[in-house]
Amino acid sequence: MKFFDTICAIATPMGSGGIAIIRISGEDATASMDKIAFPISGKVFSSIESHKMTLCVIKDREGRVIDEALVVSMLAPKSYTGEDVVEIQCHGGTMTARLIMDELQSLGIRHAEAGEFTRRAFINGKIDLSGAEAVMDIIDAKSKLGVYDAASSLTGKLGSKIKALREEVLSLAARLSATADFPDEIEEMEDSEFLDKVGAINAEIKKLIESFEKGRFVRDGVKASIVGRPNVGKSSLLNALLGEERAIVTDIPGTTRDTVEEYINMGGLAIHLTDTAGIRESEDAVEKIGIERAKKSLADADLVLFVLDSSEELSEEDIEISRSLEGKNVMAVLNKQDKTPRLTIEEIEKELGIEKEDIIPLAVPQNSEKIGLEALEERICDKFVQRENKEDEISISNRRHRDALVAAEKALLHLKEGIDMGVPYDLLYIDLEDAAAGLGEITGETVQEEIVNVVFEKFCVGK
Numbered sequence: 088m089k090f091f092d093t094i095c096a097i098a099t100p101m102g103s104g105g106i107a108i109i110r111i112s113g114e115d116a117t118a119s120m121d122k123i124a125f126p127i128s129g130k131v132f133s134s135i136e137s138h139k140m141t142l143c144v145i146k147d148r149e150g151r152v153i154d155e156a157l158v159v160s161m162l163a164p165k166s167y168t169g170e171d172v173v174e175i176q177c178h179g180g181t182m183t184a185r186l187i188m189d190e191l192q193s194l195g196i197r198h199a200e201a202g203e204f205t206r207r208a209f210i211n212g213k214i215d216l217s218g219a220e221a222v223m224d225i226i227d228a229k230s231k232l233g234v235y236d237a238a239s240s241l242t243g244k245l246g247s248k249i250k251a252l253r254e255e256v257l258s259l260a261a262r263l264s265a266t267a268d269f270p271d272e273i274e275e276m277e278d279s280e281f282l283d284k285v286g287a288i289n290a291e292i293k294k295l296i297e298s299f300e301k302g303r304f305v306r307d308g309v310k311a312s313i314v315g316r317p318n319v320g321k322s323s324l325l326n327a328l329l330g331e332e333r334a335i336v337t338d339i340p341g342t343t344r345d346t347v348e349e350y351i352n353m354g355g356l357a358i359h360l361t362d363t364a365g366i367r368e369s370e371d372a373v374e375k376i377g378i379e380r381a382k383k384s385l386a387d388a389d390l391v392l393f394v395l396d397s398s399e400e401l402s403e404e405d406i407e408i409s410r411s412l413e414g415k416n417v418m419a420v421l422n423k424q425d426k427t428p429r430l431t432i433e434e435i436e437k438e439l440g441i442e443k444e445d446i447i448p449l450a451v452p453q454n455s456e457k458i459g460l461e462a463l464e465e466r467i468c469d470k471f472v473q474r475e476n477k478e479d480e481i482s483i484s485n486r487r488h489r490d491a492l493v494a495a496e497k498a499l500l501h502l503k504e505g506i507d508m509g510v511p512y513d514l515l516y517i518d519l520e521d522a523a524a525g526l527g528e529i530t531g532e533t534v535q536e537e538i539v540n541v542v543f544e545k546f547c548v549g550k
C-alpha cells in the first residue's frame with residue numbers, strides 16, 4: 088500500500104435524504120472518475136476545470152446508468168486534504184451511493200478509515216491538530232455556544248496563538264544556548280529580564296487553562312441546584328425559568344418533597360436545573376428523605392441558586408443553609424420583591440458574604456408579573472460563558488489541550504524556581520524544551536504518533 092493511496096467514503100449519514108455525498112481523495116481521484124462519471128456536456132471529466140461543479144451521468148462497469156450527479160474536483164493543494172479531491176453529489180437514499188462506492192472500489196480505490204480525510208489534511212499541513220479536533224467538536228456540538236467555540240479553533244485561532252507562544256519559548260531557549268556556546272560574544276540575559284519573559288508567557292498559558300473551565304460548561308452544560316428553606320419560592324423560580332407549571336407550588340411550607348429536574352436553555356447554555364425540598368428540621372419521614380436529596384444535589388452542583396424570602400428577615404435557618412454552602416459557587420436570589428422588603432442586598436453581602444453582583448432581586452408570584460428573571464439569566468451566562476464580544480479572547484474546551492497546557496505551565500514554573508535559586512542558565516534549557524513540547528502537542532508540531540491516533544480514532548468515516 089502506498090503511503091498516500093486514493094481513498095473514498097460516503098460523507099453523509101446513511102438513510103433517506105435528498106442527496107448523498109461521496110468523497111474521494113488521492114492522486115487517482117480524477118483519473119478514476121473518467122471511468123464512471125460522464126459530463127453531459129460530452130467532455131472528459133478530468134479535463135474540466137478544478138472547483139467547477141459539473142452534471143454527470145454515472146455509469147457502472149457494464150455501462151449501466153446508475154445515477155445523474157453533480158461532480159466537482161478540487162485539485163491539490165486547494166482542497167480539504169491538500170490532495171486531489173473529488174466529491175460526487177448523487178441522489179440520497181442508501182443504494183445509489185453504495186453502488187457508486189462499489190464502482191470506485193472496483194477501480195482500486197480504498198474505503199477510507201474513520202477520520203482519514205482530516206488526518207491527511209493534518210499531515211499535509213492544511214490544518215493543525217487542534218483544528219482537526221475542532222472539526223470533530225463541531226460535529227458533536229450540543230449547543231450553539233459549543234459550535235461557536237469549536238468554530239474559533241477550526242479557523243486556526245487557537246493554533247496560531249499556541250504557535251506564537253511556542254515560538255517565544257523557543258527563542259528564549261535559542262538565546263540561552265547561544266549564550267552558552269558563545270559566552271564572549273553574546274551577553275547573558277539579566278535575571279529580571281528572563282523572569283519577565285517567562286512570566287508573560289506563563290500568564291497567557293494560565294489564561295487559556297482557566298478558559299477550559301468555562302469551555303467545559305459550554306460543552307457539557309451547567310448543573311444548578313435551587314435551594315433554600317421551605318416556602319421561599321424555589322419551585323416558583325423553577326417554573327418561571329421553564330415557562331411552565333412543572334413543579335407544584337402552594338403556600339404550604341414543605342410542598343416539594345422530591346427533587347424535580349429539568350433542562351433549560353439559557354442564551355445557548357444548557358442548564359440542568361434541580362428544584363429541591365425546602366431545607367429545615369423535620370420529623371416527617373418523607374420530607375426528611377427529600378431534604379437529604381436536596382443536600383446531595385448540592386454536592387455536585389456547579390451553581391447553587393440560594394433562594395431567600397426578601398419579605399421576611401434573615402432567619403437562623405437561612406444562615407445555617409448558607410453555612411453549608413461554603414466553597415460552592417453561590418448566587419443569592421432575593422425573592423418576593425413584590426411584597427414589602429425586609430431584606431437588602433447590602434445585608435446579604437455583609438451577613439452571608441456573597442458578592443453584590445451575585446445577589447439578584449426577584450419576584451416570581453403565580454399569575455402575575457415576574458421581575459428580575461432576565462438579570463438572573465444574564466448573570467448566570469456571565470459566570471459560565473466567556474463574553475462573546477471579546478473578539479481576541481481565545482478559549483479552550485478540549486481536555487487534551489488543557490493537559491498539555493498544564494504540562495507547559497509546570498515546566499515554566501520549574502524554570503522560574505531555577506532562576507530564583509540561581510541555577511546556571513544552561514541547565515534551565517531543559518525546562519524550556521519541556522514547555523515547548525507541551526505547547527507543540529496541541530498543534531501537533533511535536534506530538535507523538537499515539538496521540539495523533541487517539542485523536543483520529545474518535546472521528547466518523549467520511550470526515
Ligand SMILES: Nc1nc2c(ncn2[C@@H]2O[C@H](COP(=O)(O)OP(=O)(O)OP(=O)(O)O)[C@@H](O)[C@H]2O)c(=O)[nH]1
Nearest residue numbers: 317318319320321322323341342343365423450451
Ligand atoms: N408574592 C409572591 N409570592 C410568591 C413569590 N414566589 C413564590 N411565591 C409564593 O410563595 C409560596 C411558596 O412558593 P413555592 O414556590 O412553593 O416555594 P418553595 O420554596 O418551593 O417551597 P417548598 O417546596 O415548600 O420548600 C406560594 O404561595 C407562591 O405562590 C413571589 O415572588 N412573590
Ligand SMILES: [Mg+2]
Nearest residue numbers: 321322342343
Ligand atoms: Mg417547592
